[in-house]
Amino acid sequence: MPEKRVVPVIASLADFESKLSGYLDPNTPLALLLDYDGTLSGIADNPSSTFLTANMKKLLHELAAHPQIFMAIISGRGLRDVQSCLGIKGITYAGNHGLEIEIGDGTRHDYALPAELQRLYTTIVNELTEKLENNGAWVEDKKVSLTFHYRDVADDAAEQYKQAAKAIIESHGFRANQAHMAIEAKPPVNWNKGEAALLILKNQFGEDWAKKIKVIFAGDDTTDEDAMRLLQGTGISFRVSTDPNIETYADFRLARQPVVEDLMAWINNTHN
The missing domain is CATH 3.40.50.1000 (HAD superfamily/HAD-like)
Incomplete structure (x- = not known):
């Protein structure tokens, strides 16, 4: 293995x-x-x-x-x-x-993503944008996966933004992967x-x-x-x-x- x-x-x-x-x-x-x-x-x-x-x-x-x-x-x-x-x-x-x-x-x-996953993805984009796209954080919408960037957030708040983004992504069943000062949301597919x-x-x-x-x-x-x-x-x-x-x-x-x-x-x- x-x-x-x-x-x-x-x-x-x-x-x-x-x-x-x-x-x-x-x-x-x-x-x-x-x-x-x-x-x-x-x-x-x-x-x-x-x-x-x-x-x-x-x-x-x-x-x-x-x-x-x-x-x-x-x-x-x-x-x-x-x-x-x-x-x-x-x-x-x-x-x-x-x-x-x-x-x-x-x-x-x-x-091909199932329609339900496409709907959930749109919900995640909207929720991240409304709640966390501020103070230098922003959402990169790639239509089937997204990246939440927090590189430009102040150091003392970066961890808070990171955890909040992960919580939103995972609450809708998507996978939250750590990237370089960013969280990537990927659909739960094999x-x-x-x-x-x-x-x-x-x-x-x-x-x-x-x-x-x-x-x-x-x-x-x-x-x-x-x-x-x-x-x-x-x-x-x-x-x-x-x-x-x-x-x-x-x-x-x-x-x-x-x-x-x-x-x-x-x-x-x-x-x-």
Whole structure:
């Protein structure tokens, strides 16, 4: 059974080359599954303020165009939002933690929420907005999941806002997950980034995908752990975290967000 543990850290391009020598084979297809916020881009006070460095953008475009590399972005953002952030055509995007999936040719694989859950979701949005959208706190409505941001709330009130938001979300049966100075509300369905990752891999490579390809996943958040858990033993995953004691389903910890750029450079060097 997959288990969480403290894992080896990677802090530089040289670490990839020494600790993962031989994992990648330029002749074997690679599925590259990536989170966006906190992984490809640094965390910002407002989601609209995130950006890719010029070198990261260049590396991603080169990797996406490589004939042996299949790229998918699996994000908590809404689908169109994350597509606009990357601007890479022809790759697979999964938004809302995998509830919305669009492959490169435009085919959709969305998880259909029951009408009752859609009604409850609207109730949660309205209640959070009316009661807690003040003093710097705000609600990011992504239509099937939401994020309650409290980063800009005064330090002495942040915990109060966090707990109040969790209480509202959970009172309507939704799941409240901790993010970076935010609470994410997700519908109570058996679907997450891990299930989305498996669906994407099966659609692209068939049921026996694990025998045909190499897989790399990278993410920085608790919601990314769902993918790390389901991929443990069949791919290599990386958890971005500055915490040396964090327990994770990933195989390696990336010491800080800029090391993700080294990860992309290592893959690019191996395949060229």
